[in-house]
Amino acid sequence: MGQAVLTESENEFEYFWATRGEWVEPPNVRRGGESGVQRVQADDGRLLYVKRQTGHIYRSVLHPFGRPTVLRERDALEGLRRLGVGAPQTVFCGAERDEKLQWRALLVTEALVGYxxxxxxxxxxxxxxxxxxxxxxxxxxxxxxxxxxxxxxxxxxxxxxxxxxxxxxxxxxxxxxxxxxxxxxxxxxxxxxxxxxxxxxxxxxxxxxxxxxxxxxxxxxxxxxxxxxxxxxx
The missing domain is CATH 1.10.510.10 (Transferase(Phosphotransferase) domain 1)
Structure with missing residues (x-):
């Protein structure tokens, strides 16, 4: 299981992108890219799940050229939690394009302890x-x-x-x-x-x-x- 230690000076996206842990959902190819989930142990003892995506997008009327699916998932998670619906807590979410304009995206959530x-x-x-x-x-x-x-x-x-x-x-x-x-x-x-x-x-x-x-x-x-x-x- 990977160890996650983050200092204030580090870039969160690059930090979480570099973390490694046990694959709980091995990378699969769909939606034009790859998506997988790893389990990571944070330095403060929290168990985190890191969803890592490359070129994994969805298209809609608002996003005809594509948007990483983790951004839609983050929006849904935050919407549900505001309503008092049980759902994982988001720790970090971000997306950026590389030099080839391909999306890299991350969604980091806390484990549902005891569930x-x-x-x-x-x-x-x-x-x-x-x-x-x-x-x-x-x-x-x-x-x-x-x-x-x-x-x-x-x-x-x-x-x-x-x-x-x-x-x-x-x-x-x-x-x-x-x-x-x-x-x-x-x-x-x-x-x-x-x-x-x-x-x-x-x-x-x-x-x-x-x-x-x-x-x-x-x-x-x-x-x-x-x-x-x-x-x-x-």
Missing amino acids: EPIEDWYAAGGRERHGEALHDQLLQTLAQNLARMHRGRWQHSCLYIKHVFVRVTGEGEQAVAQVALLDLEKGRQRLTARRAALHDIKQLRRHSSFTAPDWEKFIYFYQTAFGSALKGLE
Whole structure:
């Protein structure tokens, strides 16, 4: 695992670009470039994730010539955190062009300490260990986070169950479930909250293994938090 030590005199972009650690997402070629993620241990003990990209861009009406995807992800992360939605904390984000005008871009985030993919939590027997009352609270917490995101018109755009992380603290009646969302590279704001909601919730339904009773509970919690019923989510 790489060691990250940063002094005030150093350029943050060049510093983080030079850091090296364990690949948790090896570089893959897509969107006209490469993108990968490394795990790095900071000098102050924090565990960081460094997403490193070369020529990895997206195009839109506002950015017809291309913009690094980490900038869009940073915007989404900051937007969600302002809304009180669980998401990683950004440590650094930057992009620059090299002498060949090719983009280099970085997104550095803090690790979600104590969190694990919700699928791993289920597989390890988390539901059985903590009981149905805690599981109901988990579904409600997830629904409330998603409703806050959608009311702010933010759409995750890739809301698969594998991008939902969970942390349970405490035991018995004192146990509390928290959730956080990852992989917001395609996150964007829609014109209306309803459009964001319908896209993401339908996508989550397709890419989750919730039972019919669990989904019914989740939809009840979601529509309560969203403030209105959304036809087609059942």
